[in-house]
Amino acid sequence: MAVTYPQLSHGALQQILADQKVNRPILQIIVYKQMSQSDQLKYRFQMSDGVETCSNFVIILPELIQRISKGEFEKFTVVELKAYTCTVNPGIGREIIVVSDMSVVMSGAKIGKRLDKQESNGGFLSNAGNTSLNGKPRAEPSKTASPMAAAKSGVSGPQSVCPISAITPYFNAWKIRARVTSKANKRNWSNARGEGCVFSFDCMDESTEIRVNAFTKECDKYYDLIEVNKVYYITKGTVKTANKKFSNLANDYEITLNSDSVVELCADIEVSEMPKIRYRFVQIKDLESVALQSVVDVLAVVKNVDECMSITSKKTQKELKKRDIALVDKTSYEVRFTLWNEVAEQFDGQTNQIIAIKNAVVGEFNGRTLSGVSSTTYQLDPDIPETNILKEWFEREGQTLSTNTLSKSYEGVRDNEWKFLSQINEQTVNGDNRSYFNIRARVVQTGRNPIYKACGQNGCLKKVTDNNNGFYHCAKCQTDSTQFEPRLILSMALSDCTSEVWITLFQEQAEKILGISAKELHELQESNPPEFVKALTASEFKEYSFRIGSKVEQYMDESRIKSVAFNYTPIDAIKHAKQLIKNIAEWTD
């Protein structure tokens, strides 16, 4: 039986070399070879469009190089060029075509020969998308001129725009047009070499992505100009080998801006025309085996979103905000992802949403954890095919599967452990240690005097004493003021089928469970005592799930839990029941 050969895009090479963009041309690989004059691995390909050949196709992208070494693009393979850029390399004075994405239409082994004009024009109907009705190649010059053509016509300056993937330390005359995908905060540094400030940003175009660093002078010059999502032309800079320890970008190089650099906002292109963020996902299960402090991308279901909490850094005594998020993916492995400060406060993801995280750092604390850093970005329900696949998996089976968590909390207690109240009473109380677990219980009693008067100055919040002369004294600030801030320390007795435990809720949690602000509650106490009692007891005899992350203390022969975060979200009833059954099994063993 005769083989029906794929149809090549006749004439495409001529158009490409004339700077006319051809959409996804179909070409045949005639021969390729490794180029070894630099320390960067490159391949040069000779391609045919059935009419003529061109030997100036260059492959630099590591992903494609890996596929070459796997034998995907052997001699005579017909490929579709999905992304490429034609640029003039001043070094060799002729056009080179940098290929950043291509896929196989038919393998070289199956074709086994160079296709001539007739053979490659035979109405290859099984690939209808590439065949127009009159049998001519679908590929045609696109309506938008290429960046290069635009450059030549003076729209974006005198110099050609080249793909980021063409940037190497051996090619100085580059000009790129890239969209900024993340921007790190400005930071000061000082060491033996001197001192200064630095910031960096990550950007990308159709070909790949790259990190750009700006030190001291350039830091001050460009810090305000650079904004996430905007598109910039960048010309000149020092190209250095990227330290993979600090980024997960698909580039072996990074740019350091210098005094010759020119960075200009590109106003003549819609951001929507620029490529979206590309991820290189690692499965959660595999985080166990990646090096600590490495930078990874993860796609996962948001399984739980903790409250944003305030903590004090022991090192710097600085107050930090953090928020933990539990992530699970198709491996049924779970990992904790910690966001910091503004990002923690602003996180608005919901349980069961899909999250794509780029550039998270792998840490270790009783297992593996993920942490956000300044170049970390995330997208909720990202517009990529994997989102739906993961969502369907989670809805079909993922949500009912028990997970293996990589992030055990303190004392080796699983973050997602559920406890009966009697187990809390049995728990050994040990110093400063915090415990992490979940309980489900009914509020059976509310402490009747939850409001205290706090010093409202400079965020002090210490309890003030009433001088009984219209002034309140703060021992810490050494001041007397007519003003105070009402705040809450709310005690509640919780009950489940095994025991009863007292819990203390501070300000935010107390406001949340009562559904009223401390200030409003105080006003009610002053103006309408019956309504005050009603508001105070609003949560009595209702059932809640509490996520405990606190000390458990002994108090008058009872256990008392202090400072908890708690969930309003319905708990996972199946998981809860399973855990309780497990607990019972352990007891009866």
Add this chain to the structure above:
DNA sequence: CCCCCCCC
């Protein structure tokens, strides 16, 4: 030329 990224 930075490379810290925090807490239990």
